[in-house]
Amino acid sequence: MNTPEISIEVIVNHIPDMEIQKPYQYFFSYQITILNRSTQPVQLVSRYWLIMDGGLHEETVKGLGVVGQQPILEPNTSFTYTSGCPLMSEFGKMSGYYTFLNLNSQETFQVEIPAFSLTTIFAQN
Secondary structure, X not given: OOHHHEEEEEEEEEOOOOOOOOOOOEEEEEEEEEEEOOOOOEEEEEEEEEEEEXXXXXXXXXXXOEOOXXXXXXXXXXXXXXXXXXXXXXXXXXXXXXXXXXXXXOOEEEEEEEEEEEEOHHHHO
């Protein structure tokens, strides 16, 4: 399966009023939409994230599915979910990949998640 047939769109929001535990001071939500543009049904089975916090701290997160689900995407359908990320600094970056299973061939493949910035309004000035 050709991975460009799976597209990923990301929308990020800084939530300044979110109360979080120290040492984290900033919280960001991100909404991801995954669109299966292929002719094959696929299942998202796992995720891998690399989170860079202000260039000072790096963390990896990996696990099954997303937000407790391993969604099946039929051809020309999408799946949207929202999650969050706390940071210690005003800016950071996330990147990674999803592992999918082609439900027809039973082959797994990875799709890169485009890197995106986590930035407060204060850090943009």
